[in-house]
Amino acid sequence: MKQEGYIILINETDYDWIMANSCRLRMKQFCFPECIRTQSEAVAYMEWEDTGDSCKEGLAAAICYELSGTESSFMLLAYEEGDKKDLRVYFENMSARGLKDKEAASLGWMNGGTLRLILSRPEEGELHRLEIYPDYLGNVSSAAKKEGSENIKRNSVSWFGTIAGTESIDNLYLTNDCYWEDCEITLKGYPGEFIKCTLTLIIGGELTEESFIKDIYLNEAEEKQITVHIGQQTTLVLAGTAANLKGMEAKLDITLTGICKEDDQAKG
Amino acid sequence: MQESRKAMAMLAASMLAYRIKDGKLPISCRFRIDEWIGGVPYNWYHTAGFTEEVYTFTAGIDNIHAGLIGISEDKLIIAFRGTDGDDTLEGSILDWINNFLAIQVPFPYGPGNVHEGFLSAADSLKEDMLRKTEELYGKLAGKYETAEIIVTGHSKGGAVANIMAAILSEIHNGKYRDKIAVYTFGAPRTGDELFADKYGSLNYFRYEAFLDIVCHLPFTLQETKLLKRLGPIQELFAECLKLKPYKAVGREICIYNSRDNFGKYPPDTGNSSGETLNSFCAVEQVVRYGGFQVFMGCHEKDYYLLDKSIQFH
Numbered sequence: 001m002k003q004e005g006y007i008i009l010i011n012e013t014d015y016d017w018i019m020a021n022s023c024r025l026r027m028k029q030f031c032f033p034e035c036i037r038t039q040s041e042a043v044a045y046m047e048w049e050d051t052g053d054s055c056k057e058g059l060a061a062a063i064c065y066e067l068s069g070t071e072s073s074f075m076l077l078a079y080e081e082g083d084k085k086d087l088r089v090y091f092e093n094m095s096a097r098g099l100k101d102k103e104a105a106s107l108g109w110m111n112g113g114t115l116r117l118i119l120s121r122p123e124e125g126e127l128h129r130l131e132i133y134p135d136y137l138g139n140v141s142s143a144a145k146k147e148g149s150e151n152i153k154r155n156s157v158s159w160f161g162t163i164a165g166t167e168s169i170d171n172l173y174l175t176n177d178c179y180w181e182d183c184e185i186t187l188k189g190y191p192g193e194f195i196k197c198t199l200t201l202i203i204g205g206e207l208t209e210e211s212f213i214k215d216i217y218l219n220e221a222e223e224k225q226i227t228v229h230i231g232q233q234t235t236l237v238l239a240g241t242a243a244n245l246k247g248m249e250a251k252l253d254i255t256l257t258g259i260c261k262e263d264d265q266a267k268g
Numbered sequence: 269m270q271e272s273r274k275a276m277a278m279l280a281a282s283m284l285a286y287r288i289k290d291g292k293l294p295i296s297c298r299f300r301i302d303e304w305i306g307g308v309p310y311n312w313y314h315t316a317g318f319t320e321e322v323y324t325f326t327a328g329i330d331n332i333h334a335g336l337i338g339i340s341e342d343k344l345i346i347a348f349r350g351t352d353g354d355d356t357l358e359g360s361i362l363d364w365i366n367n368f369l370a371i372q373v374p375f376p377y378g379p380g381n382v383h384e385g386f387l388s389a390a391d392s393l394k395e396d397m398l399r400k401t402e403e404l405y406g407k408l409a410g411k412y413e414t415a416e417i418i419v420t421g422h423s424k425g426g427a428v429a430n431i432m433a434a435i436l437s438e439i440h441n442g443k444y445r446d447k448i449a450v451y452t453f454g455a456p457r458t459g460d461e462l463f464a465d466k467y468g469s470l471n472y473f474r475y476e477a478f479l480d481i482v483c484h485l486p487f488t489l490q491e492t493k494l495l496k497r498l499g500p501i502q503e504l505f506a507e508c509l510k511l512k513p514y515k516a517v518g519r520e521i522c523i524y525n526s527r528d529n530f531g532k533y534p535p536d537t538g539n540s541s542g543e544t545l546n547s548f549c550a551v552e553q554v555v556r557y558g559g560f561q562v563f564m565g566c567h568e569k570d571y572y573l574l575d576k577s578i579q580f581h
Contacts, residue, residue, distance in 0.1 A: 168499045168556055171549050175534045200497045205536060205544030207490050212497075235534030237549050241499030 003048040003085065003111045004029070007076070008156075010041040010118040015067040017119075027061035027078060031160040033253065036065070043158040043255070046078065048085060060085075067094070074119070077104070085109040089117070153178065158255040163195075166243040169254060173237040176204075178260035180230040185238065187225075188253040189218030195252055199240035201228055213240075218252075230258075275475060275521075276574045277340065278347075278451035280315035282422040284322070285349040287312070288334040291326045305572045316340060316347075323400055327392035333428070335393050335421075337400050342412035344405050346397065346432065348389075350423030370486050372460055372512050375431075377438040380463025381512070382431060383456075383486070386424070390431040398436065405444070418449045423482060423567065426455025426474075430517055434467045450518060451475070453571045456485045457514035464515035472518025477525070477570035478536070478547045479554055488543050489513035501556055516543065525570050 009032075011017055017036040024030045029047035036042045048060065060080050066073040072094035079086045090104040107115060157172045174180070189195050195218040201211050210228050218224060230236070236258060244250035287297050294300075301309040313322070317340030326334045334349040369385030376387075401417065408415040419436065421429035429452055437445040449471040459467075476483040484491060486508055495502045495509065502509065522536040533550040 166499050168501055168552075171533075171553055173534055173546075173549075198497055198499075200494060202494070202545045202549060205534075205546045207493055207545070235546060237534065237546060239494070239498060239549055239552070241497070 002050060003109075005046060005109065005111065005115065007044045007046070007087075008041060008116045009033075009036055009044060010116060011036045011038055013067060013119050014038055015070060017065040018068050020064045020066045020073060022061075022063040023059075024061045025059055026080065030061040030063070030078070032063050032076075033158075033160065041156065043156055045158075045160065048078075048080065076117075087115065153260045154257050155260070156255055156257040158253060160251070160253050161242070162249060162251055163242050163244055164249045165247075166241055168241050169197075169199075169239070169252075171237055171239045172254065172256040174235065174256065174258045176233055176235045178258060179233040180236065180258045181261050182227050182229050182231075182259045183236055184255075184257040184259065185213070185226050185228070186223065186253075186255040186257065187216055187218055188223045189221055190251045191221050192246070192248075193221075193250040193252075194219055194245045195242055195250060196245055197240060197242045197252075197254075199238060199254075202235075202237040202239065203230060204232065204234035275451060275473065277315060277317050278345070278418060278420040279422065279453050279475075279571055279574055280310070280312040281318075281336070281338070281345045281347040282350070282420050282425055282451075282453055284312035284316055284318075285334060285336050285347040285421065285425055286352055288324050288326065288336060288349055291331060291334075292324050293322060293336070297322075303572075305569075305575070316345065317343070318345075325393055325396050325400075327396075328389065333389040333392055335397055335425075335428070335432075337397065337404065339404060339408060342408065342414050342416065344401065344408055344415070344417045346401060346417065346419045346429070348393075348421035348425035348428040348432070350421065350425040370508075370511050372514075375434070375459065375463055377435050378463075379466050380459050380461070382459040382463055383427065383514075386427040386431055386456075386458050389424070389428045390435065393428070394432065394435060397432070398439065401436070405447075415447070416449055417444060417447050418451060420451040420453075421455065422453040422571070423455060426452030427458045430455065430458045430467070433470060433472075434463070437467070437470060445470070449473070452518070454480050454482050454567050456482050457488070457516050459514065459517070460512065461515045464517045468517050470518070474516060474518040474520050475523060475571060475574065476520055476536075476547070477523045477566045478533070479525075479551055479566040480570065481551045481555070482567050483516070484548050484551060486511050486514045488515055490543060490545060491548050494545060494548070495552075498552060501552055504555065520544075522547065523570055523573050525566070525573060 016038050019032065019034045022032065026049045027046060028049050029045060032044040033042045060078040062075055062077045064073055064075045073092045075090040077088040077090060079088060086109055087107040088104045089107060155174055157174065159170045159172055161169060187197055197216045199213045201213060203211060216224055238256045242252050284297065287293050298313050300311060302312045303310045318338045320339055322336050322338035324336045335347060337346050371384050372381035373384045373387060375382045405417060419429045419433040429450060433448055433450045437448055451473050453475045454477060492509055492513055495505060520536065534546050536544040536547050
């Protein structure tokens with residue numbers, strides 16, 4: 001049976017998180033962004049190998065993020081033993097409430113679930129604060145972040161893919177539990193690429209005038225963002241294709257973010 | 269609960285129609301165990317609510333089209349068999365060829381255009397089945413003021429039910445129009461927008477499992493437009509994209525199966541045109557990942573979830 005899940009990484013520290021190392025031993029998909037900037041968030045996706053055979057406890061995959069300009073880092077480790085799976089977080093040269101330096105904490109695992117991992121500014125007597133919210137009953141779209149005084153909630157879903165030739169992207173979707181004022185579509189290319197994206201935004205289960213997004217081109221490590229006005233409480237699905245016009249295999253990140261003002265949500 | 273029980277009874281009648289072989293139902297159909305669902309034995313004849321004789325009808329080369337008529341209390345139930353080909357290889361091939369006759373032809377009994385193959389199936393069964401319907405309904409109406417005619421079917425059977433209900437609503441100056449209810453399960457589309465708008469006014473319940481691709485065939489105008497923007501996947505459906513757009517009839521009731529990760533897509537909530545692309549997108553993703561095996565369950569067993577006592581995981 002397919003085992004997959006999401007981790008929402010929310011960086012509320014004053015440092016960018018830079019991917020230092022990653023390894024994938026028994027994991028089919030282990031998609032994490034290379035950088036999570038300060039005061040931002042990203043969605044990571046993982047899918048376990050469906051080997052069907054049981055194994056002794058072993059590391060399936062790991063990723064290490066360094067806090068830029070410091071000696072501190074943290075690792076996310078995916079372990080499996082037989083059918084049991086577990087995610088763990090490990091701190092190096094840093095600590096937080098409930099988790100000391102060189103200590104690992106188990107986060108558990110639930111197929112199809114979403115885990116929110118927030119690292120925030122320290123309070124007195126702390127180096128950092130780590131908060132973990134296993135949101136295993138919801139889906140990825142329930143991961144949300146509030147923007148301070150503006151009372152704006154942003155829900156994001158991301159696809160970090162590799163394309164060879166012309167390929168369909170994995171569809172991204174947001175449910176209708178918010179009144180979406182706007183939605184943002186963010187695309188990020190990587191060096192050595194020239195990518196063409198043909199995207200379609202399905203709003204409320206149908207194609208509207210806003211659905212047919214003009215082709216977007218990404219040259220090298222270019223990042224582009226477009227905003228589409230929604231103005232209703234409805235479902236959003238982003239579908240489409242991407243092609244590297246230089247012909248070789250390429251990486252591409254696409255994020256769909258729904259923007260909801262709390263006052264507007266009351267309309268629903 | 270009442271509605272889902274009624275729908276389950278109609279699904280059972282539709283499944284019973286699959287038991288028609290060589291023009292008749294086996295005697296064992298009244299007591300055999302047709303299906304084990306959630307550890308519980310089901311007999312389609314009894315679940316449908318039949319207590320008396322059920323009349324069967326077949327037509328077409330190798331009897332590829334089949335239907336039945338029976339009475340359950342104050343309801344006259346007309347059910348059609350899905351793609352089966354009378355359980356023979358030759359018949360099955362012929363039945364599938366008939367399904368692929370998706371060119372639209374004018375509906376002879378009312379406005380709009382319909383699927384040539386499904387119209388041909390309904391036409392071939394019409395004469396005998398309508399005669400029996402009128403005879404039995406006359407008796408039933410004399411007994412019950414609330415007598416109604418329910419037309420139902422699964423898959424191709426649902427499509428034929430759709431067309432037969434439209435025919436029935438037109439004959440004798442619409443004499444039966446307000447007595448008809450239609451229940452279809454996993455049925456493909458049968459006609460164009462004009463046909464759908466006219467017969468959508470019937471008391472029509474269209475049950476669709478979220479990941480059942482059959483309910484999306486042939487494509488609507490919006491699905492055609494979207495599919496053309498989805499890249500390599502469209503090559504699989506190249507022939508379908510050449511057809512004139514179809515539109516589904518009636519009120520959609522979507523069935524979700526919690527075991528499917530793809531079922532976490534936003535649910536079908538209906539849009540301004542009565543269609544929705546959410547399940548279409550989910551199906552497209554399943555197709556892309558080669559999950560064809562999913563379709564068998566989606567097109568058949570997911571409909572058993574209509575019985576609210578059944579929980580699949």
